[in-house]
Structures are given as C-alpha cells and as structure tokens.
Amino acid sequence: MGSIFGKNIRVSIFGESHGAAIGCAIDGFPASMAVDFAALAAFMARRAPGATAGSTPRREADAPEFLSGIANGRTTGTPIAAIIRNSDQHSGDYAAIASTPRPGHADLAQRMRYGDSCDLRGGGHASGRLTAPLCIAGGLALQWLAQRGISIAARIDAIHGHPIAGERDASGLDAAARAEIETARAAGDSVGGTIACEINGVPPGVGSPIFDGLENRIAAAVFGIPAVKGIEFGNGFEAATLLGSENNDAFALDGEKVVTATNRHGGILGGISSGMPITFRVAIKPTPSIAKAQRTVDVSKHEECEIRVPGRHDACIVPRAVPVVEAAAAIAVMDGVVVRCR
Numbered sequence: 657m658g659s660i661f662g663k664n665i666r667v668s669i670f671g672e673s674h675g676a677a678i679g680c681a682i683d684g685f686p687a688s689m690a691v692d693f694a695a696l697a698a699f700m701a702r703r704a705p706g707a708t709a710g711s712t713p714r715r716e717a718d719a720p721e722f723l724s725g726i727a728n729g730r731t732t733g734t735p736i737a738a739i740i741r742n743s744d745q746h747s748g749d750y751a752a753i754a755s756t757p758r759p760g761h762a763d764l765a766q767r768m769r770y771g772d773s774c775d776l777r778g779g780g781h782a783s784g785r786l787t788a789p790l791c792i793a794g795g796l797a798l799q800w801l802a803q804r805g806i807s808i809a810a811r812i813d814a815i816h817g818h819p820i821a822g823e824r825d826a827s828g829l830d831a832a833a834r835a836e837i838e839t840a841r842a843a844g845d846s847v848g849g850t851i852a853c854e855i856n857g858v859p860p861g862v863g864s865p866i867f868d869g870l871e872n873r874i875a876a877a878v879f880g881i882p883a884v885k886g887i888e889f890g891n892g893f894e895a896a897t898l899l900g901s902e903n904n905d906a907f908a909l910d911g912e913k914v915v916t917a918t919n920r921h922g923g924i925l926g927g928i929s930s931g932m933p934i935t936f937r938v939a940i941k942p943t944p945s946i947a948k949a950q951r952t953v954d955v956s957k958h959e960e961c962e963i964r965v966p967g968r969h970d971a972c973i974v975p976r977a978v979p980v981v982e983a984a985a986a987i988a989v990m991d992g993v994v995v996r997c998r
Contacts, residue, residue, distance in 0.1 A: 659781070661876065661877055661880060661987065661988075661991075662684070662987065662988075662991045663991060664684055664991050664992075664994050664995050665682065665683070665684045665685060665797070665987065665990055665991045665994055666682070666683040666684055667680060667681070667682050667683075667790075667793045667987055668680065668681045668683075669786055669789050669790060669880075670789075671739075671781070671786065671789070672775045672777070672778070672780045672781050672783070673742070673777060673778030673779050673780060673781075673783035673785040673786070674742065674775070674777035674778045674780075675742060675775065676741065676742060677739040677740060677741045677742060678739065678740050678742065678785060678786055678788060678789050679737065679738055679739035679740060679789050679792075680736075680737075680738055680789035680790065680792050680793050681735055681736065681737045681738075682725065682735065682736040682737075682793050682796070683735045684994070685725065685731055685733070685735075685736055685796065685800075686731065686733065686800070686994065687730075687731055687732055687733030688730055688731065688733075689730060689731045689796075689799065689800055689803070690729055690730050691726055691729055691730065691731065691796065691799065692799055693729075695795075695799065696720070696792070696795045696796070696799070697719070699791060699795040699798070699979060699983075700718045700719075700720070700788070700791055700792070700795065701718070702976075702978070702979040703718070703787060703788060703791050703976050703977075703979045703980055704717075704718045704788075704976075705970075705976070717740075717743065718740055718788050719740065720738045720739070720740055720789075720792045721738060721739050721740070721741065722736065722737070722738045723737040723738065723739065724736065724737045725737060731796075736796070738789065738792050739789075740788050740789060740792075742785075754776070755954050755955050755956035755957070756952050756953070756954050756955070756961060756963050757952055757953070757955065758944055758945055758950075758952070758963065758965055759944060759950045759951070759952055759963075760941070760942075760944030761779060761782075761944040761945065762779065762780075762782035762882070763776050763779070764955075765782075766780060766781070766782055767955070778967075779882075782882055783882065784881075784882050784883060784970075784973060784976075786882070787881055787882070787977075787980045787983075790880065790881070790980060790983050790984065790987075791979060791980060791983045793983065793987055794979075794980075794982065794983020794984060794985075794986045794987050795983060795986075797983070797986035797987050797989075797990040798982065798983070798986045800990055800994075801857075801986055801989060801990055801993070804857070804993070805857040806855065806856070806857035806858055806989065806993070807855070807856050807857055808853065808854075808855045808856075808982045808985050808986050808989070809853070809854055809982065810851050810852065810853035810854075810978045810979070810981045810982045810985075811824075811828055811851070811852055811853075811978065812824075812828040812829060812833070812849060812850075812851055812852075812974055812975065812978060813849070813850040813851055813852040813937060814849050814850045815829065815832075815833035815836050815837065815847060815848075815849040815972065815974060816833075816836045816840075816847040816848065816849060818832060818833065818836060820833055827975040828975055828978060829975060833849075836972075837971050837972040838971075840942075840971050840972070841971035843948065844946055844947030844948040844964075845942075845946050845947075845948050845971075846942040846943040846944075846945075846946050846969075846970070846971050846972060846973075847942050847971070847972050848883070848939070848940045848941045848942040848943075848972070848973070848974065849940055849972065849974040850937050850938065850939055850940065850974075851937065851938045851940060851974065851977060851978055851981050852935070852936075852937050852938075853935070853936055853937070853938065853981050853982065853985055854933050854934070854935050855923070855933065855934035855935075855985060855989060856933050856934075858870075858923070858929045858931070858934055858989060858993065859929065859931060859993075860928075860929055860930055860931035861928060861929065862928065862929040862989075862992045862993055863924065863927045863928040863929055863992055864927055864928065865926050865927045865928070866927065868927065869924070869926070869927020869928070870924050870927055870928065870929055870934070870988075870989075870992055871889050871924050871927060872927065873988040873989075873991060873992055874887075874889075874934075874936065874984075874985055874988040874989070875887050876988070877984040877985065877987050877988040878936075878938055878981060878984045878985065878988075880984055881938075881977060881980050881981065881984060883940045883941050883943070883973050883977060884938055884939065884940060884941075884977075885939050885940070885941045886938070886939035887936055887937070887938050887939070888936060888937050889921075889922035889923075889924060889934075889935065889936045890919065890920050890921045890922025890923070890924075890935055890936075891903060891920045891921075891922070892922075892936075892937065895920070903920055904920070905917060905918045905919060905920050905921055906918070913931070915931065915932065916930065916932055919932045919933060919935065922934060922935045922936060923935060934989075936985075938977075938981055940973060940974050940977050942972075943969055943970045943971065943972070943973050945965040945967065945969040946965055946969070947964055947965060947966075948964070949962050949963070949964050950962070950963055950964075950965075951963075
C-alpha cells in the first residue's frame with residue numbers, strides 16, 4: 657500500500673527503474689476534462705533526464721502511453737492507467753554493486769523489506785525514475801486545478817546552502833549554483849538544495865484539523881519524492897525562534913474578504929486553508945550515487961568494503977525535482993478540493 661496516495665483521488669505508482677515500464681493508475685479523476693497533451697508533454701520534459709544542469713545523461717522520452725480512462729481527448733471518469741516504457745537502461749552498471757548497498761540509497765532498506773528477490777537495478781521501485789509517472793498524475797491534476805483558478809509554481813531556492821541570487825537559466829540555476837554543481841561533479845560527488853513552492857487560488861476551508869489537514873496531505877505527497885528529506889510551511893522552523901507577536905498574522909479586510917496582512921502561516925491554519933497563498937519549502941538531499949569512494953558492506957560475504965558507484969547519475973537532482981514538487985502538490989490539493997466541486 658506504500659505506493660498509493662489519496663482519499664478522493666487515488667494515485668498508485670508502479671514499476672522499477674530498469675523494468676520494462678513504469679506507470680501510474682488514477683482512480684476518482686472526474687469525467688469530461690479535456691486533456692492538453694502538449695502541455696502535459698512540456699511538463700514531463702521539465703523532469704526528463706538529460707535536460708538540466710547536473711543531470712544524468714540517461715536518455716528517456718518519458719512519453720506517457722494511456723491505456724484507459726481517456727477517450728477522444730477527454731477523461732472518462734473511469735480509472736486512468738498510463739505507462740512510460742523504459743528504453744535506455746544500462747543494467748550492467750549495477751552488476752558490480754549487486755551485493756554492496758550504496759550509502760544513502762534505499763538498496764539495503766529494500767533488501768531488508770522485500771528480501772533478495774527485489775529488483776534493485778537503478779534503485780528499483782525506490783528510484784527517482786518513479787517520479788516520472790508521478791508527473792503524469794500531477795500534470796493532469798495541474799490542468800484540472802487550473803480550470804478552477806488554482807495555480808502551483810515551484811522554483812529552486814538554494815543549492816548546497818547558497819541561495820539563488822543571480823540571473824536564472826532555463827533550469828532555474830544561477831552561475832554560482834552551476835559552479836557548485838560542476839565542482840561536486842568533478843570531485844565525483846553531489847549536492848542537494850531547497851525548492852520553494854507557492855499555491856494560489858485554493859479557497860478557504862479546504863482540509864480538516866488533526867490527522868486530515870491540508871499540510872498533512874501535501875507533506876505526504878511530497879515525501880513520495882525519494883530525494884525529499886524535509887518540508888516546512890510558511891515560516892516553518894523559523895517560527896520556533898520568534899515571539900508570538902512576530903509570528904502571528906494580523907487579520908484585515910480586503911473588500912468583503914477577511915485576509916491576513918502577512919502570510920507567515922503559509923496559507924494553512926489548523927490544517928485548513930485560510931485563502932491566502934499556500935507556501936512551503938522542500939529539502940532535497942544530495943544524490944547518493946556518487947563516484948567518490950565510500951564505505952559499505954558486502955552483504956553476500958558479510959564483510960566491510962569500499963564502493964565507487966558506476967553508471968550515470970545526477971550530480972544534483974534539484975532542478976529536475978522542481979516539476980515533481982509541483983506534481984505532488986497538485987495531487988494533494990486536488991484530493992482535498994475535488995469533493996467541493998462534485
């Protein structure tokens with residue numbers, strides 16, 4: 657059940673990084689939405705390998721093949737199933753590390769959970785490759801939300817602890833960030849960073865207190881991205897350093913609407929949307945597959961050893977993760993909003 661998300665819109669992700677295909681199934685998606693396939697392809701291309709600085713040279717078209725749930729360009733209301741066929745696997749790169757789990761990766765955890773029969777090539781089911789079908793579901797959710805005046809936009813906030821301050825290129829990096837990534841790559845290492853996301857147009861009253869809050873839903877979906885290690889809403893952890901008078905948002909009137917003069921709460925109070933923009937930041941860890949020597953254990957020989965990870969890997973996954981954060985947020989928001997539209 658770990659690869660299924662949602663209460664009203666149920667999204668399941670299946671496949672392995674080096675299997676024949678990866679894909680998703682979406683149950684509960686409303687009928688009659690005209691799908692903009694060109695917009696979906698453009699959205700998928702932002703996540704695709706080889707398109708951004710620091711990206712793996714693996715080349716995949718990432719073109720979704722819809723098996724059900726869409727007919728004559730419109731959603732039918734029945735479950736949507738889509739696959740992406742893998743075509744550029746180099747599975748031989750993983751033969752040398754079949755029994756030596758990569759530090760920082762899910763290899764050992766998956767082996768302990770599923771046994772020796774699990775497919776760990778390329779990270780298996782825990783690979784970042786599985787964010788491609790997440791973007792199919794999220795791309796459709798973004799289109800549904802846009803028709804209701806809800807927009808979601810994420811951008812790179814910092815790389816390796818350095819905020820993006822200069823002019824951004826097409827992948828959202830400035831010159832300093834590109835240099836940080838290239839320095840890590842040259843050393844056989846990797847870097848992470850943070851992504852900021854803003855959601856506009858969510859009406860007040862979406863979500864519930866305690867366990868079914870809107871923050872809970874967004875966090876659960878965002879943590880479906882393998883590289884995510886943290887999330888904060890509004891002031892987040894900074895709130896712990898402030899006085900109540902510094903952290904509180906004063907209420908004010910904007911015509912007939914009650915708004916807040918500031919948005920330190922990030923658009924969600926008590927798990928319920930306030931009508932203000934929903935803002936959050938996500939921490940993305942450095943890619944664990946690096947060429948630099950690391951200590952590990954050969955589980956077949958039960959002895960400590962050294963590993964240098966071969967193959968094609970991202971020196972920085974952050975630029976490719978930006979649309980994935982948008983996709984995860986879109987699925988979570990749609991899951992909360994859709995019941996108000998039925």
